[in-house]
Amino acid sequence: MTGEAVTPDVLLRRSSEGDDAAFAALYARCFGRVFESVRSVLRDRAESEEVAQEVMLEVWQNGAKYDFRRAQVSTWLGVIARRRAIDRVRATQSSRNRDFRIGIRDWYEQVDDVALSVETRLRLDGALRALHDIPVPQRRAIELYYFNEYSRSEVARALNVPLSTSNWRINEGLTRLRALLCADQNEGQEYV
Structure with missing residues (x-):
């Protein structure tokens, strides 16, 4: 192990090289901020935990593709978290609209x-x-x-x-x- 500071950037780099312990450390260090970022959009604790887990899974799966020159890992995590939370809001709203339209159609048929x-x-x-x-x-x-x-x-x-x-x-x-x-x-x- 080298003497470099163990930042989220270092942890992601190591994780993308197959170091499971580095990902566990990245998860432990960043999950709370990811969760809070998601929760600020969704407000619902259980749904926020689910979306935060999805964000961390995406990081695990796509960490090797991350371009470290573009931004710090913490910034990247924040962007992913916000995007996922907004996608969830849109999906929920779309589902409600669809349920409403189906309800109207059902009513119309009856x-x-x-x-x-x-x-x-x-x-x-x-x-x-x-x-x-x-x-x-x-x-x-x-x-x-x-x-x-x-x-x-x-x-x-x-x-x-x-x-x-x-x-x-x-x-x-x-x-x-x-x-x-x-x-x-x-x-x-x-x-x-």
């Missing part, structure tokens, strides 16, 4: 009031018809975002366009849909 069911179905059918009257790039972005539940960045990747273009297509498409449906209500009710 509606006993025929008049309400018919009116709702007509509005949905009208909205789908109106969707086909907007330009294809905007329609495709809306379909991916709302029907396929893609994130806005996933829509951009799927359409092979910049994120700003994807956002514009979704927003402009919704504006056009709104205009079609509002004009429809004021005029001949072609869609609804």
